[in-house]
Amino acid sequence: xxxxxxxxxxxxxxxxxxxxxxxxxxxxxxxxxxxxxxxxxxxxxxxxxxxxxxxxxxxxxxxxxxxxxxxxxxxxxxxxxxxxxxxxxxxxxxxxxxxxxxxxxxxxxxxxxxxxxxxxxxxxxxxxxxxxxxxxxxxxxxxxxxxxxxxxxxxxxxxxxxxxxxxxxxxxxxx
Numbered sequence: 001x002x003x004x005x006x007x008x009x010x011x012x013x014x015x016x017x018x019x020x021x022x023x024x025x026x027x028x029x030x031x032x033x034x035x036x037x038x039x040x041x042x043x044x045x046x047x048x049x050x051x052x053x054x055x056x057x058x059x060x061x062x063x064x065x066x067x068x069x070x071x072x073x074x075x076x077x078x079x080x081x082x083x084x085x086x087x088x089x090x091x092x093x094x095x096x097x098x099x100x101x102x103x104x105x106x107x108x109x110x111x112x113x114x115x116x117x118x119x120x121x122x123x124x125x126x127x128x129x130x131x132x133x134x135x136x137x138x139x140x141x142x143x144x145x146x147x148x149x150x151x152x153x154x155x156x157x158x159x160x161x162x163x164x165x166x167x168x169x170x171x172x173x174x175x
Contacts, residue, residue: 024048028055033174037167042159049166050075067169070104071162073097077105077117078158081151086120087131087143095128108165112154120146 007018024044027035028051036052039045053072056063064072073094080089090098098121105114123139124131131143155161166173 020044028052031055037170037174042157042163045166046075046159046162049162065172065175067107067165067172069097069100070107071166071173073101073104074108074110074158075162077101077150078153081147085143086117086147086150090117090121090124091131098124108161110153110155110158110161113150116146116150116154120150 005018005022007013007021010018013021024039024047026032027048031052033049033052036045036048039048049071053064053068053075056068057072076093077086077089080086080093090101102114102118102121105111105117120143123135123142125134132140135143
């Protein structure tokens with residue numbers, strides 16, 4: 001293992017695991033979306049694809065095509081549901097795409113999640129102001145309930161949905 005391997009400090013990770021993570025990093029560094037489709041594990045596939053899409057979006061937020069943006073938004077929504085709250089994604093991270101989240105979820109066949117997010121969007125302030133500035137106890141409880149329901153992934157494993165959607169639209173995702 002080289003001295004500049006950022007995974008050397010992970011003593012619990014096997015050498016094979018470290019090399020695998022370095023390989024995934026290389027795919028991201030090289031924007032090698034074609035090779036991402038050869039990954040066997042859906043979690044590796046989704047994480048690596050997400051990192052490539054983030055890198056592309058960060059360079060130019062208009063650079064993602066519609067299919068890439070669908071995955072990008074769904075992946076961020078999932079991440080926010082796991083790390084903090086769907087509100088973070090809807091109101092802080094990507095409020096400019098508020099009108100695209102429901103469609104993106106429907107596109108990847110996460111229809112139950114789409115219904116939940118639609119309900120959450122419908123209780124957000126129309127003027128784009130912060131939810132908690134004008135919410136009452138009832139709306140906060142509803143938002144909390146919707147957040148929890150979304151994070152239970154009623155449509156199944158999100159990585160599987162991402163993979164199926166990506167495989168179906170491979171040519172357009174790679175372009």
